[in-house]
Amino acid sequence: MTDYILLAISCIFVNNILLMQYLGNCPFLGVSKKMETAVGMAMAVVFVMVMAGAITWVTNIFLLKPYGFDKYLRTVAFILVIASLVQFVEMFLKKVIPVLYAGLGIFLPLITTNCAVMGVALILDKEEYSFLQGIVASFSYAVGFGLALILFAGIRERILLARVPKPLQDTAIGLVGAGMMSLAFFAFKGMA
Amino acid sequence: MAKSIAQEFTKGLWAEIPPFRLVLGLCPTLAVTKSVETGIGMGIATTFVLVCSNLIISLLRKAIPKGVRIVCFIIVIATFVTVVELLMQAFAYPLFQKLGIFTPLIVVNCIILGRAEAFASKNNVVPSLADGFGIGVGFTLSLGALSVFREVLGNNTFTIPFEGTSFTEVLGSSFQPFTFMVEAPGAFVCLGLMLCIMNILGKK
Numbered sequence: 001m002t003d004y005i006l007l008a009i010s011c012i013f014v015n016n017i018l019l020m021q022y023l024g025n026c027p028f029l030g031v032s033k034k035m036e037t038a039v040g041m042a043m044a045v046v047f048v049m050v051m052a053g054a055i056t057w058v059t060n061i062f063l064l065k066p067y068g069f070d071k072y073l074r075t076v077a078f079i080l081v082i083a084s085l086v087q088f089v090e091m092f093l094k095k096v097i098p099v100l101y102a103g104l105g106i107f108l109p110l111i112t113t114n115c116a117v118m119g120v121a122l123i124l125d126k127e128e129y130s131f132l133q134g135i136v137a138s139f140s141y142a143v144g145f146g147l148a149l150i151l152f153a154g155i156r157e158r159i160l161l162a163r164v165p166k167p168l169q170d171t172a173i174g175l176v177g178a179g180m181m182s183l184a185f186f187a188f189k190g191m192a
Numbered sequence: 193m194a195k196s197i198a199q200e201f202t203k204g205l206w207a208e209i210p211p212f213r214l215v216l217g218l219c220p221t222l223a224v225t226k227s228v229e230t231g232i233g234m235g236i237a238t239t240f241v242l243v244c245s246n247l248i249i250s251l252l253r254k255a256i257p258k259g260v261r262i263v264c265f266i267i268v269i270a271t272f273v274t275v276v277e278l279l280m281q282a283f284a285y286p287l288f289q290k291l292g293i294f295t296p297l298i299v300v301n302c303i304i305l306g307r308a309e310a311f312a313s314k315n316n317v318v319p320s321l322a323d324g325f326g327i328g329v330g331f332t333l334s335l336g337a338l339s340v341f342r343e344v345l346g347n348n349t350f351t352i353p354f355e356g357t358s359f360t361e362v363l364g365s366s367f368q369p370f371t372f373m374v375e376a377p378g379a380f381v382c383l384g385l386m387l388c389i390m391n392i393l394g395k396k
Contacts, residue, residue, distance in 0.1 A: 167391035175384030
């Protein structure tokens with residue numbers, strides 16, 4: 001049990017996927033201008049990342065590895081699984097839980113090209129996690145993503161009120177702010 | 193015609209240079225610019241995928257149905273990423289190991305899908321090739337610039353790509369390496385400041 005808790009803490013804080021592993025930065029800067037969109041995106045990512053982690057794990061272990069396909073079909077297989085999963089989740093939510101769909105809808109297609117999802121699938125493969133570890137890790141990475149995204153959206157809402165020099169406005173100051181946040185998360189490295 | 197092809201090429205070098213003008217593809221930009229070698233290597237790999245996928249997609253643009261075009265683009269891109277992966281394993285294994293998961297992640301680099309959607313699916317083969325090559329070279333130049341900056345300040349070294357030799361103590365032996373620069377926070381701050389410089393230069 002403690003192993004899983006340690007794994008979760010390391011994935012949320014120490015190896016935070018956004019600020020330490022540099023994955024998923026496009027949506028990070030794209031949707032963090034407003035709190036509501038950030039929360040929506042964070043929830044959509046948690047939802048998709050856990051499912052993608054589980055399904056790519058199964059694909060990898062039962063379909064690719066036994067036949068030696070993982071050497072050259074991994075990239076194609078993973079991206080196809082993720083893209084079709086996102087499509088499927090979108091259609092499923094639209095039919096079954098329209099309220100949730102209204103909240104997450106516009107973020108779901110964006111997730112296909114969110115490198116964090118694909119990145120987590122590749123990390124699970126690289127670290128050779130068991131199925132349960134894989135689920136815990138992908139959930140924790142997703143929570144870490146959401147945490148960083150929501151905190152950062154708060155910072156950006158404040159930046160809007162500040163007087164920023166013209167050339168630094170918008171994305172540039174956002175990146176510098178993200179750097180400062182990354183510095184704060186950097187302190188967690190001492191825990192490892 | 194010749195003039196416009198040259199224009200398609202040069203717009204990638206300044207007017208639409210990624211990742212500064214098109215704020216896309218930030219993840220590889222931040223992750224692989226720790227040293228000049230990985231930065232340039234990533235740039236070249238991305239250029240290859242970009243040119244090849246632009247070529248195939250512009251050839252197939254009439255055959256691909258509108259509704260499933262994104263999936264088709266992704267399959268084409270993923271195929272070329274696999275080609276790059278295998279080529280790198282064969283001819284540049286140390287670089288492949290240094291780039292780690294970022295080689296397969298070229299497939300989700302938004303620049304490539306963005307160019308496929310915005311340009312290659314609407315234009316002829318030759319302009320698409322020029323566009324892909326221009327954007328790719330622009331991306332390589334940006335990665336190179338960023339990585340020179342980070343490696344020299346953060347490590348006080350300068351690695352010549354693909355030669356394996358590196359200069360040490362570029363800024364003199366008394367210079368204390370600014371380790372912050374090669375770590376994650378430095379990547380964000382450095383890219384932010386470069387974006388700011390680009391904004392100032394772009395004004396003129």
